[in-house]
Amino acid sequence: MTIEKYSIGIGDRFGHQGAAQLAAFVKAKERGVSIVPVWNKSNREHALIGTRPADVRKEADRAVGVVGWNDSYYVDADHIGINTVDLFVEPSNYFTLDVADFIGKEPAHDDLKKFQNECGKYVGNLRVSGLKESIAITKGMITAVGLKYLSAVKEAGKIYRHIVSRKGKDTFITEVSTDESNDPQTPAELFLILAALAQEGVMLQTIATKFTGEFLKGVDYVGDIKKFAKEFEQDIAIIAFAVKEFSLPESLKISVHSGSDKFSIYPIINRTIKKFDAGLHLKTAGTTWLEEVIGLAKSGGAGLQIAKDVYVQSYQRFDELAKPYLTVIDIDVKKLPNPSTVNGWSSQDFVCALKHDQSCPQYNNSFRQLVHIGYKIAAEMGERFMTALDESQKDISAGVTENIFQRHLVPLFLNND
């Protein structure tokens, strides 16, 4: 199984919007750009909502049937580890191995020695095709990468072989993610991590590194855009180089996590992947849920009341809801409107505060992030929420499709300079 050049990870917390999401990929195809959908849902989301991995498979199959999609599509076991993988094995054909917890664990002495020996030949200035500056690799760097990442790589090997033993070789896509670690990985580190993964026999096709800057859930990139541009170009060039050097799958490409709404860097990503003729996977998990809240608010009446209730309860249960997301949100509580204020809002007030339109003066980045992590409240509403979704489905689907197509696929893949 080989992943296509361009793919987008889409999350759908309540499993209602698969067809509306897929409609965006159909639109891109009509414009001549082939992008394949990957439905992803992490164990964390399943636990908070009370769904199972098999539900994602059902939704993807249903959406593909309804829309009449004939190209590939994938179901991603997102951020799984050896303890959580089993429930996902059957319904998934894409696995994101999360080994961030093993970063920094000291490796076995012999493993480190072997890694140092095998990488010794790269000490010096690495000339990488497409890059003006060479990448410096030192002996100290190899040791440091070994000490920091080798245990994580071994763990990735363990999960990978476990999936192979249960599903068979070449029946799934492998992604390795180190994005939920504390520090960004430098291009030299990425090169050495890929060397270690190849030595371990992990035939990965996408790799999620941690980039410089903040990739917060559902809001724009925060950080030094120039620095990101340089690092992204180096990473892309390194991956192409590593594929040849280590005989990794030709399809190996970068995966950008929490890639939703990173509008200020999309033009850079677009330009760079085209310059290097490289592929891209970008996970947009989560923002379809915000389009559901926007659609509910738009429809007024009972829908607007649900949207307000989600906010008010999220406001009251802030600490509990924020806890699993602390590293990927940055909410300024002083900017959160009071529940009594929000209860007096019109549809338009609510939509303007929530919708990611930075040109709108009422847009409130902290409000948006809080609603983003408030999906547990909707899950607890049960039938009341599900019925409202069905009643406002027309408003919601239009928003879901438009959000993925116009705000993500177009700037990432279709727009040309």
Ligand SMILES: [Zn+2]
């Ligand atoms: Zn991630």
